[in-house]
Amino acid sequence: MKQHVDLLLMNIGQLLTMESIGPKEGKDMQELVMLEDAVVGITNGKVVLIGERESEEGIQAAEVIDCQGKLVSPGLVDPHTHVVFGGSREHEMALKQQGVPYLEILKQGGGILSTVEHTRQATEDHLYEKAYFHLDRMLSHGVTTAEIKSGYGLDVETELKQLKVAKRLQQNHPIDLVSTFLGAHAIPHEYKDDPQAFLDEMVGMLDLIKIEELAEFVDIFTETGVFTVEQSRDYLTRAQEKGFGLKIHADEIDPLGGTELAADLGASSADHLVGASDEGIKKLAESKTIAVLLPGTTFYLGKETFARARKMIDEGVRVALATDFNPGSCPTENIQLIMTFAALKLNMSPEEIWNAMTVNAAYAIGRGEQAGQVVVGRQADLVIWDAPNYQYLPYHYGVNHVNTVIKNGQIVSRRREVSET
Protein backbone atom coordinates (compact mmCIF):
# COMPACT_ATOMS: atom_id res chain seq x y z
CA MET A 1 0.00 0.00 0.00
CA LYS A 2 1.67 3.22 -1.17
CA GLN A 3 1.72 6.22 1.17
CA HIS A 4 0.48 9.39 -0.61
CA VAL A 5 2.07 12.76 0.10
CA ASP A 6 1.42 16.21 -1.40
CA LEU A 7 5.10 17.05 -1.78
CA LEU A 8 8.22 14.87 -1.63
CA LEU A 9 11.71 16.36 -1.27
CA MET A 10 14.13 13.67 -2.46
CA ASN A 11 17.87 13.35 -2.99
CA ILE A 12 18.66 15.62 -0.04
CA GLY A 13 22.43 15.63 0.54
CA GLN A 14 22.23 16.78 4.18
CA LEU A 15 18.93 17.23 6.03
CA LEU A 16 19.34 19.28 9.22
CA THR A 17 16.33 18.21 11.30
CA MET A 18 17.70 20.11 14.39
CA GLU A 19 15.53 17.86 16.53
CA SER A 20 15.69 19.03 20.15
CA ILE A 21 13.52 18.93 23.26
CA GLY A 22 13.99 22.46 24.55
CA PRO A 23 16.70 24.96 23.62
CA LYS A 24 20.29 23.77 23.31
CA GLU A 25 22.59 25.12 26.02
CA GLY A 26 26.33 25.33 26.33
CA LYS A 27 28.25 22.42 24.84
CA ASP A 28 25.00 20.81 23.63
CA MET A 29 24.96 23.54 20.96
CA GLN A 30 27.78 21.64 19.26
CA GLU A 31 25.37 18.75 18.56
CA LEU A 32 23.80 18.87 15.09
CA VAL A 33 20.95 16.45 14.40
CA MET A 34 21.26 15.60 10.72
CA LEU A 35 20.37 12.91 8.16
CA GLU A 36 22.45 12.23 5.01
CA ASP A 37 20.94 11.17 1.65
CA ALA A 38 17.43 11.84 2.96
CA VAL A 39 13.82 12.41 1.90
CA VAL A 40 11.03 14.50 3.45
CA GLY A 41 7.32 13.97 2.78
CA ILE A 42 4.79 16.77 3.33
CA THR A 43 0.98 16.56 3.43
CA ASN A 44 -1.54 19.29 4.35
CA GLY A 45 1.28 21.65 5.30
CA LYS A 46 2.86 19.27 7.79
CA VAL A 47 5.91 17.00 7.76
CA VAL A 48 4.61 13.42 7.57
CA LEU A 49 7.78 11.53 6.66
CA ILE A 50 11.50 11.89 7.26
CA GLY A 51 13.76 9.09 6.13
CA GLU A 52 16.75 7.77 4.23
CA ARG A 53 16.57 7.48 0.43
CA GLU A 54 15.14 3.93 0.59
CA SER A 55 11.98 5.09 2.35
CA GLU A 56 10.85 6.92 -0.80
CA GLU A 57 10.06 3.58 -2.52
CA GLY A 58 6.66 3.23 -0.93
CA ILE A 59 5.70 6.85 -1.58
CA GLN A 60 3.35 8.32 -4.17
CA ALA A 61 3.74 12.11 -4.38
CA ALA A 62 1.60 14.72 -6.14
CA GLU A 63 4.74 16.84 -6.53
CA VAL A 64 8.43 15.91 -6.25
CA ILE A 65 11.45 18.19 -5.82
CA ASP A 66 14.81 16.60 -6.66
CA CYS A 67 17.12 18.43 -4.25
CA GLN A 68 20.16 17.34 -6.29
CA GLY A 69 22.20 16.52 -3.16
CA LYS A 70 21.73 20.00 -1.69
CA LEU A 71 21.50 21.03 1.96
CA VAL A 72 17.98 21.25 3.47
CA SER A 73 17.25 22.87 6.84
CA PRO A 74 14.33 24.12 8.91
CA GLY A 75 13.16 27.60 7.95
CA LEU A 76 15.37 30.11 9.79
CA VAL A 77 14.03 32.04 12.78
CA ASP A 78 14.94 35.72 13.23
CA PRO A 79 14.15 36.49 16.91
CA HIS A 80 15.00 40.22 16.98
CA THR A 81 13.89 42.74 14.29
CA HIS A 82 12.51 46.26 14.14
CA VAL A 83 10.89 45.80 10.74
CA VAL A 84 7.96 48.27 11.11
CA PHE A 85 9.33 51.80 10.66
CA GLY A 86 9.14 54.90 8.48
CA GLY A 87 11.95 56.57 6.62
CA SER A 88 15.65 55.62 6.61
CA ARG A 89 18.90 56.90 8.16
CA GLU A 90 21.53 56.76 5.39
CA HIS A 91 22.31 60.40 6.16
CA GLU A 92 23.81 59.22 9.47
CA MET A 93 26.54 57.28 7.64
CA ALA A 94 28.63 60.46 7.25
CA LEU A 95 28.36 61.11 11.02
CA LYS A 96 29.40 57.53 11.74
CA GLN A 97 32.36 57.87 9.39
CA GLN A 98 33.40 61.03 11.24
CA GLY A 99 33.37 58.92 14.42
CA VAL A 100 30.23 60.38 16.00
CA PRO A 101 29.09 57.63 18.43
CA TYR A 102 25.62 56.07 18.14
CA LEU A 103 24.52 57.42 21.55
CA GLU A 104 25.76 60.93 20.64
CA ILE A 105 23.64 60.92 17.45
CA LEU A 106 20.67 59.87 19.60
CA LYS A 107 21.45 62.58 22.18
CA GLN A 108 21.46 65.17 19.37
CA GLY A 109 17.91 64.09 18.48
CA GLY A 110 18.86 61.78 15.62
CA GLY A 111 19.03 58.00 15.54
CA ILE A 112 15.90 56.36 16.92
CA LEU A 113 14.26 59.80 17.33
CA SER A 114 14.79 60.51 13.63
CA THR A 115 12.95 57.29 12.74
CA VAL A 116 10.26 58.20 15.29
CA GLU A 117 9.52 61.42 13.36
CA HIS A 118 9.13 59.49 10.08
CA THR A 119 7.03 56.77 11.70
CA ARG A 120 4.69 59.24 13.41
CA GLN A 121 4.10 60.94 10.05
CA ALA A 122 3.64 57.70 8.07
CA THR A 123 0.16 56.27 7.51
CA GLU A 124 -0.65 52.79 8.81
CA ASP A 125 -0.97 51.56 5.21
CA HIS A 126 2.44 52.95 4.25
CA LEU A 127 4.08 51.29 7.27
CA TYR A 128 2.31 48.04 6.36
CA GLU A 129 3.40 48.04 2.71
CA LYS A 130 6.98 48.97 3.62
CA ALA A 131 7.27 46.28 6.30
CA TYR A 132 5.65 43.72 3.97
CA PHE A 133 8.44 44.45 1.46
CA HIS A 134 11.14 43.94 4.12
CA LEU A 135 9.48 40.69 5.26
CA ASP A 136 9.43 39.45 1.66
CA ARG A 137 13.17 40.07 1.54
CA MET A 138 13.65 38.21 4.83
CA LEU A 139 11.56 35.30 3.46
CA SER A 140 13.69 35.19 0.31
CA HIS A 141 16.74 34.82 2.58
CA GLY A 142 15.25 31.77 4.32
CA VAL A 143 13.39 33.24 7.31
CA THR A 144 10.01 31.58 8.00
CA THR A 145 9.41 32.80 11.58
CA ALA A 146 10.40 36.19 13.02
CA GLU A 147 9.86 38.62 15.87
CA ILE A 148 8.93 42.22 15.14
CA LYS A 149 9.03 45.13 17.58
CA SER A 150 7.29 48.45 17.89
CA GLY A 151 9.33 51.32 19.35
CA TYR A 152 9.38 54.05 16.72
CA GLY A 153 6.25 55.77 17.98
CA LEU A 154 7.10 56.68 21.58
CA ASP A 155 3.56 57.92 21.97
CA VAL A 156 0.34 55.95 22.50
CA GLU A 157 -1.12 56.64 19.06
CA THR A 158 1.92 55.69 17.03
CA GLU A 159 2.91 52.71 19.16
CA LEU A 160 -0.61 51.35 18.64
CA LYS A 161 -0.32 52.12 14.93
CA GLN A 162 2.89 50.05 14.72
CA LEU A 163 1.39 47.18 16.72
CA LYS A 164 -1.74 47.14 14.52
CA VAL A 165 0.51 47.01 11.45
CA ALA A 166 2.34 44.06 13.03
CA LYS A 167 -0.97 42.30 13.68
CA ARG A 168 -2.08 42.83 10.04
CA LEU A 169 1.28 41.44 8.90
CA GLN A 170 0.80 38.39 11.16
CA GLN A 171 -2.55 37.80 9.44
CA ASN A 172 -1.34 38.32 5.87
CA HIS A 173 2.35 37.62 5.45
CA PRO A 174 3.65 34.03 5.00
CA ILE A 175 6.27 34.50 7.73
CA ASP A 176 4.94 33.53 11.19
CA LEU A 177 5.36 36.71 13.27
CA VAL A 178 5.62 37.33 17.02
CA SER A 179 5.10 40.90 18.25
CA THR A 180 7.01 42.75 20.96
CA PHE A 181 6.00 46.08 22.49
CA LEU A 182 9.13 48.27 22.65
CA GLY A 183 7.47 51.54 23.63
CA ALA A 184 10.41 51.99 26.01
CA HIS A 185 12.87 52.34 23.12
CA ALA A 186 14.03 55.92 23.77
CA ILE A 187 12.90 59.05 25.65
CA PRO A 188 10.83 61.23 23.27
CA HIS A 189 11.45 64.98 23.15
CA GLU A 190 8.17 65.65 24.99
CA TYR A 191 9.41 63.74 28.02
CA LYS A 192 13.12 64.51 27.95
CA ASP A 193 12.90 66.02 31.46
CA ASP A 194 10.73 63.27 32.93
CA PRO A 195 11.53 59.78 31.60
CA GLN A 196 9.62 58.13 34.45
CA ALA A 197 6.41 59.87 33.40
CA PHE A 198 6.99 58.55 29.88
CA LEU A 199 7.49 54.99 31.17
CA ASP A 200 4.30 55.34 33.22
CA GLU A 201 2.45 56.33 30.03
CA MET A 202 3.84 53.27 28.23
CA VAL A 203 2.82 51.04 31.16
CA GLY A 204 -0.66 52.54 30.81
CA MET A 205 -0.88 50.93 27.34
CA LEU A 206 -0.25 47.38 28.55
CA ASP A 207 -3.82 46.44 29.46
CA LEU A 208 -5.08 47.46 26.00
CA ILE A 209 -2.18 45.65 24.29
CA LYS A 210 -3.02 42.51 26.26
CA ILE A 211 -6.79 42.70 25.60
CA GLU A 212 -6.28 43.36 21.86
CA GLU A 213 -3.51 40.71 21.70
CA LEU A 214 -1.16 43.20 20.07
CA ALA A 215 2.06 41.85 21.62
CA GLU A 216 3.35 38.82 23.56
CA PHE A 217 6.56 40.40 24.82
CA VAL A 218 7.61 43.72 26.36
CA ASP A 219 11.13 45.02 25.71
CA ILE A 220 13.15 48.02 26.92
CA PHE A 221 16.40 49.70 25.82
CA THR A 222 18.52 49.68 28.97
CA GLU A 223 21.35 51.98 27.97
CA THR A 224 23.22 55.15 28.89
CA GLY A 225 21.09 58.17 28.05
CA VAL A 226 18.01 55.97 27.66
CA PHE A 227 16.66 53.93 30.60
CA THR A 228 18.54 52.93 33.76
CA VAL A 229 18.63 49.41 35.17
CA GLU A 230 16.33 50.44 38.02
CA GLN A 231 13.82 52.13 35.70
CA SER A 232 13.97 48.99 33.53
CA ARG A 233 13.47 46.66 36.51
CA ASP A 234 10.37 48.53 37.61
CA TYR A 235 8.97 48.77 34.07
CA LEU A 236 9.53 45.11 33.21
CA THR A 237 8.21 43.92 36.59
CA ARG A 238 4.97 45.76 35.90
CA ALA A 239 4.80 44.16 32.44
CA GLN A 240 5.51 40.72 33.89
CA GLU A 241 2.68 41.17 36.41
CA LYS A 242 0.35 41.74 33.45
CA GLY A 243 1.40 38.45 31.84
CA PHE A 244 3.88 39.60 29.20
CA GLY A 245 7.10 37.77 28.34
CA LEU A 246 10.18 39.95 28.82
CA LYS A 247 13.06 40.95 26.57
CA ILE A 248 15.82 43.50 27.19
CA HIS A 249 18.14 45.40 24.87
CA ALA A 250 20.94 44.82 27.39
CA ASP A 251 24.58 45.98 27.56
CA GLU A 252 24.57 46.83 23.83
CA ILE A 253 26.98 49.73 24.16
CA ASP A 254 27.64 50.50 27.85
CA PRO A 255 27.83 47.67 30.44
CA LEU A 256 25.06 48.88 32.74
CA GLY A 257 24.07 45.41 33.98
CA GLY A 258 21.02 44.74 31.84
CA THR A 259 22.23 41.17 31.44
CA GLU A 260 21.99 40.55 35.19
CA LEU A 261 18.56 42.19 35.24
CA ALA A 262 17.30 39.90 32.47
CA ALA A 263 18.43 36.80 34.35
CA ASP A 264 17.06 38.11 37.67
CA LEU A 265 13.61 38.67 36.11
CA GLY A 266 13.57 35.40 34.18
CA ALA A 267 13.33 37.25 30.87
CA SER A 268 12.72 35.11 27.78
CA SER A 269 15.77 36.74 26.21
CA ALA A 270 18.54 39.23 26.83
CA ASP A 271 19.64 40.80 23.57
CA HIS A 272 22.96 42.32 22.38
CA LEU A 273 25.12 41.59 25.52
CA VAL A 274 28.28 43.09 24.01
CA GLY A 275 29.22 44.49 27.44
CA ALA A 276 27.84 41.59 29.50
CA SER A 277 29.97 41.14 32.63
CA ASP A 278 31.40 37.85 33.93
CA GLU A 279 28.71 37.98 36.63
CA GLY A 280 26.04 38.60 34.01
CA ILE A 281 27.17 35.63 31.93
CA LYS A 282 27.26 33.46 35.05
CA LYS A 283 23.71 34.49 35.93
CA LEU A 284 22.55 33.79 32.36
CA ALA A 285 24.05 30.30 32.55
CA GLU A 286 22.11 29.68 35.78
CA SER A 287 18.85 30.96 34.21
CA LYS A 288 16.60 29.94 31.36
CA THR A 289 17.06 33.30 29.66
CA ILE A 290 18.28 32.97 26.07
CA ALA A 291 21.15 35.23 24.97
CA VAL A 292 20.22 36.70 21.57
CA LEU A 293 23.42 37.93 19.96
CA LEU A 294 23.45 40.52 17.19
CA PRO A 295 26.92 40.63 15.60
CA GLY A 296 25.63 42.50 12.56
CA THR A 297 24.89 45.48 14.82
CA THR A 298 28.31 45.43 16.48
CA PHE A 299 29.89 45.33 13.01
CA TYR A 300 27.69 48.19 11.74
CA LEU A 301 28.38 50.34 14.80
CA GLY A 302 32.07 49.98 13.91
CA LYS A 303 32.94 48.34 17.21
CA GLU A 304 36.03 46.18 17.74
CA THR A 305 34.59 44.28 20.71
CA PHE A 306 31.86 41.70 20.09
CA ALA A 307 29.67 39.79 22.53
CA ARG A 308 31.64 37.04 24.30
CA ALA A 309 29.75 34.15 22.71
CA ARG A 310 32.55 31.64 23.33
CA LYS A 311 32.56 32.35 27.06
CA MET A 312 28.77 32.23 27.17
CA ILE A 313 28.56 28.86 25.40
CA ASP A 314 31.47 27.42 27.36
CA GLU A 315 29.70 28.43 30.60
CA GLY A 316 26.40 26.80 29.56
CA VAL A 317 24.36 29.76 28.24
CA ARG A 318 21.62 29.21 25.63
CA VAL A 319 22.66 31.36 22.65
CA ALA A 320 20.56 32.47 19.67
CA LEU A 321 21.42 34.78 16.76
CA ALA A 322 19.36 37.46 14.99
CA THR A 323 19.76 40.25 12.44
CA ASP A 324 18.44 43.16 14.59
CA PHE A 325 17.17 44.50 11.26
CA ASN A 326 16.47 48.22 11.83
CA PRO A 327 17.11 51.49 9.93
CA GLY A 328 19.91 52.72 12.18
CA SER A 329 22.23 50.18 13.76
CA CYS A 330 21.75 47.18 11.43
CA PRO A 331 20.01 47.93 8.13
CA THR A 332 20.12 44.46 6.59
CA GLU A 333 17.57 41.63 6.25
CA ASN A 334 20.36 39.22 5.28
CA ILE A 335 20.37 36.67 8.10
CA GLN A 336 22.90 34.54 6.22
CA LEU A 337 25.46 37.36 6.60
CA ILE A 338 24.92 37.10 10.36
CA MET A 339 26.11 33.47 10.13
CA THR A 340 29.46 34.70 8.83
CA PHE A 341 29.75 37.40 11.53
CA ALA A 342 28.93 34.73 14.14
CA ALA A 343 31.72 32.53 12.76
CA LEU A 344 34.42 35.18 12.35
CA LYS A 345 33.55 37.67 15.11
CA LEU A 346 31.84 35.51 17.75
CA ASN A 347 34.02 32.48 17.01
CA MET A 348 31.00 30.16 16.95
CA SER A 349 31.23 26.81 15.13
CA PRO A 350 28.90 26.02 12.19
CA GLU A 351 27.01 23.57 14.42
CA GLU A 352 26.48 26.21 17.12
CA ILE A 353 25.42 28.76 14.51
CA TRP A 354 22.77 26.47 13.04
CA ASN A 355 21.35 25.72 16.52
CA ALA A 356 21.40 29.45 17.29
CA MET A 357 19.47 30.30 14.10
CA THR A 358 16.82 27.59 14.41
CA VAL A 359 16.06 25.80 17.70
CA ASN A 360 17.30 28.46 20.14
CA ALA A 361 16.00 31.39 18.09
CA ALA A 362 12.54 29.79 18.10
CA TYR A 363 12.57 29.30 21.88
CA ALA A 364 13.71 32.92 22.36
CA ILE A 365 10.33 34.09 20.98
CA GLY A 366 8.15 31.36 22.47
CA ARG A 367 7.87 29.32 19.26
CA GLY A 368 10.19 26.45 20.22
CA GLU A 369 7.42 23.88 19.85
CA GLN A 370 6.33 25.18 16.42
CA ALA A 371 9.43 26.36 14.55
CA GLY A 372 13.15 25.76 14.13
CA GLN A 373 13.02 21.98 13.60
CA VAL A 374 12.02 19.49 10.88
CA VAL A 375 9.99 16.93 12.83
CA VAL A 376 7.12 14.65 11.81
CA GLY A 377 3.84 16.29 12.82
CA ARG A 378 5.18 19.86 12.81
CA GLN A 379 4.41 22.54 10.23
CA ALA A 380 6.57 22.07 7.12
CA ASP A 381 8.84 25.13 7.11
CA LEU A 382 11.99 24.21 5.20
CA VAL A 383 14.70 25.76 3.06
CA ILE A 384 16.53 24.10 0.18
CA TRP A 385 19.94 25.76 -0.08
CA ASP A 386 22.30 26.06 -3.05
CA ALA A 387 24.97 24.62 -0.81
CA PRO A 388 26.58 21.16 -0.53
CA ASN A 389 26.71 21.10 3.30
CA TYR A 390 25.93 23.09 6.44
CA GLN A 391 29.46 24.51 6.80
CA TYR A 392 29.06 26.26 3.42
CA LEU A 393 26.70 29.08 4.50
CA PRO A 394 28.93 30.82 7.09
CA TYR A 395 31.88 30.30 4.72
CA HIS A 396 30.56 31.81 1.45
CA TYR A 397 29.29 35.22 2.57
CA GLY A 398 27.42 38.24 1.30
CA VAL A 399 25.18 36.40 -1.17
CA ASN A 400 21.80 34.70 -0.86
CA HIS A 401 22.12 30.90 -0.96
CA VAL A 402 18.41 30.17 -0.91
CA ASN A 403 17.18 27.91 -3.67
CA THR A 404 13.62 27.29 -2.38
CA VAL A 405 11.67 28.31 0.71
CA ILE A 406 8.76 26.10 1.77
CA LYS A 407 6.30 27.54 4.31
CA ASN A 408 3.52 25.36 5.78
CA GLY A 409 4.21 22.92 2.90
CA GLN A 410 3.82 25.57 0.15
CA ILE A 411 6.69 26.78 -2.08
CA VAL A 412 6.77 30.51 -1.25
CA SER A 413 10.12 31.55 -2.69
CA ARG A 414 12.23 29.95 -5.39
CA ARG A 415 15.46 31.33 -6.81
CA ARG A 416 16.71 28.87 -9.42
CA GLU A 417 16.15 25.38 -10.77
CA VAL A 418 19.82 24.53 -11.20
CA SER A 419 22.42 24.69 -8.44
CA GLU A 420 25.67 26.66 -8.74
CA THR A 421 27.53 24.13 -6.57
Ligand SMILES: O=C(O)CC1=NCN=C1
Ligand atom coordinates in the same frame (compact mmCIF):
# COMPACT_ATOMS: atom_id res chain seq x y z
O1 LIG B 1 18.80 52.54 16.27
C1 LIG B 1 17.74 51.93 16.06
O2 LIG B 1 16.81 52.36 15.33
C2 LIG B 1 17.52 50.54 16.67
C3 LIG B 1 18.22 50.33 17.96
N1 LIG B 1 17.65 50.32 19.11
C4 LIG B 1 18.56 50.05 20.15
N2 LIG B 1 19.78 49.89 19.46
C5 LIG B 1 19.58 50.06 18.16
Ligand SMILES: [Zn+2]
Ligand atom coordinates in the same frame (compact mmCIF):
# COMPACT_ATOMS: atom_id res chain seq x y z
ZN1 LIG C 1 17.12 45.93 18.56
